Amino acid sequence: MSEQLNPFKMAQKQLDEAAAFLGLDRATHELLRWPKREIHVTFPVRMDDGSVRVFHGFRVQYNDARGPAKGGIRFHPAETIDTVRALAAWMTWKTAVMDLPLGGAKGGVIVDPRELSRTELERLSRAYIRAVGEAMFGIHRDVPAPDVYTNPQVMAWMLDEYIALAGYIDFGMITGKPLPLGGSVGRIDATARGGLYTLREAAKVLGLELKGATTAIQGYGNAGSYAHKLGQELLGLKVVAVSDSKGGIYNPEGLDPDAVLKHKRETGSVVNFPGARNITNAELLTLDVDVLIPAALEGQITEANAGDIKAKVVVELANGPTTPEADRILFERGVYVIPDFLCNAGGVTVSYFEMVQNAYNYYWDAETVYRRLDRKMTQAFHTVHETAKEYNVHPRMAAYLVAVQRVAEAMRLRGWV
Numbered sequence: 001m002s003e004q005l006n007p008f009k010m011a012q013k014q015l016d017e018a019a020a021f022l023g024l025d026r027a028t029h030e031l032l033r034w035p036k037r038e039i040h041v042t043f044p045v046r047m048d049d050g051s052v053r054v055f056h057g058f059r060v061q062y063n064d065a066r067g068p069a070k071g072g073i074r075f076h077p078a079e080t081i082d083t084v085r086a087l088a089a090w091m092t093w094k095t096a097v098m099d100l101p102l103g104g105a106k107g108g109v110i111v112d113p114r115e116l117s118r119t120e121l122e123r124l125s126r127a128y129i130r131a132v133g134e135a136m137f138g139i140h141r142d143v144p145a146p147d148v149y150t151n152p153q154v155m156a157w158m159l160d161e162y163i164a165l166a167g168y169i170d171f172g173m174i175t176g177k178p179l180p181l182g183g184s185v186g187r188i189d190a191t192a193r194g195g196l197y198t199l200r201e202a203a204k205v206l207g208l209e210l211k212g213a214t215t216a217i218q219g220y221g222n223a224g225s226y227a228h229k230l231g232q233e234l235l236g237l238k239v240v241a242v243s244d245s246k247g248g249i250y251n252p253e254g255l256d257p258d259a260v261l262k263h264k265r266e267t268g269s270v271v272n273f274p275g276a277r278n279i280t281n282a283e284l285l286t287l288d289v290d291v292l293i294p295a296a297l298e299g300q301i302t303e304a305n306a307g308d309i310k311a312k313v314v315v316e317l318a319n320g321p322t323t324p325e326a327d328r329i330l331f332e333r334g335v336y337v338i339p340d341f342l343c344n345a346g347g348v349t350v351s352y353f354e355m356v357q358n359a360y361n362y363y364w365d366a367e368t369v370y371r372r373l374d375r376k377m378t379q380a381f382h383t384v385h386e387t388a389k390e391y392n393v394h395p396r397m398a399a400y401l402v403a404v405q406r407v408a409e410a411m412r413l414r415g416w417v
């Protein structure tokens with residue numbers, strides 16, 4: 001992997017820029033450039049046919065100055081330690097910008113789970129917890145969650161294995177659990193909902209009317225499909241284009257979220273939706289709309305197309321959809337970008353609420369979750385927005401400044417630096 005594409009090098013570079021801006025001392029800067037602790041594991045899993053396959057995995061606890069480390073576990077064939085390190089660093093900034101009393105972590109196993117049967121997947125999930133060791137996890141140490149190709153069922157198996165090893169029940173050792181095992185209501189659509197709350201606040205400061213605002217959404221998975229449905233319900237957005245990995249659809253009159261989701265479930269894609277025109281993902285990004293919501297992959301808005309983006313606001317539900325060069329171009333052109341680790345922090349915020357409910361062993365209703373999520377997202381948005389105005393930097397740099405300062409202060413108070 002080239003240095004430019006290495007995600008951890010990119011994460012370090014972003015931190016370096018923020019550190020220079022803040023004038024961080026050498027020791028604080030150096031400590032923040034590296035994971036505090038990481039473990040590499042190799043473990044066997046018995047396959048259904050009796051053979052044994054050997055897997056490699058990681059858990060990175062990047063920084064826990066502000067509280068227990070928090071971050072998902074990914075099962076992915078292209079997983080690397082540097083991807084996991086970068087994601088763990090970004091989790092550190094995400095929990096800090098949201099002012100959650102948590103640090104940052106991430107885990108991963110190099111595996112294509114689509115090749116495994118359900119029983120093999122269960123044995124792999126349990127083996128990962130045994131290999132990393134129950135001593136690494138716990139509500140006061142490190143709390144995993146679902147990520148790419150892991151889900152509430154995988155969390156349930158991991159929780160069960162942890163309980164067997166630890167010898168006591170601690171539902172808060174993992175989040176994104178099924179509801180009967182201490183999951184939180186509102187977790188499923190929290191990322192989209194949280195992002196829409198930040199869009200609502202951005203519209204207020206920009207003087208943008210959201211009712212009827214034309215919107216394009218790239219990606220139609222958890223984040224994108226809920227952004228469509230809730231965007232219409234909560235804000236009155238008029239979603240005119242959506243896409244998935246097979247391509248996109250466009251109807252200037254607007255697209256009905258339930259009908260599009262039904263079509264995707266039946267055919268495997270949003271493409272060929274009746275009454276809409278098929279478009280490419282590249283076309284979707286540069287449509288003449290008010291709001292653009294990247295909710296698929298990283299690296300979508302680049303130097304090559306940033307000059308053609310017509311949206312007034314970019315709502316980054318995806319992680320890393322905009323390259324640093326594109327950030328500068330959008331900022332100069334006056335396009336307002338709500339940066340990923342602020343915009344998509346609704347998921348980890350409700351995960352934090354899940355930990356709180358587990359610790360109390362008392363559960364909130366949906367209205368309570370939504371109200372508290374709204375408050376956290378609104379506060380974080382305005383803190384970042386004010387910082388961007390104060391220093392005349394783009395919102396992503398402002399989010400870094402807020403987050404890095406908070407982590408650095410916790411490290412100072414604890415006497416680390």
Ligand code: NAD
Pocket residue numbers: 191218219220221222223224243244245246281295296297298317318319320344345347
């Ligand atoms: P998902 O797997 O549910 O959906 C991903 C969607 O992207 C699918 O519809 C897929 O078809 C589409 N896609 C894949 N390749 C594409 C391409 N080349 N062009 C257009 N669309 C493409 O994933 P998700 O959970 O919705 O996550 C989407 C993004 O949001 C990721 O960047 C993820 O890191 C980020 N995110 C998600 C959450 C969450 O809670 N789900 C939280 C924070 C960040």
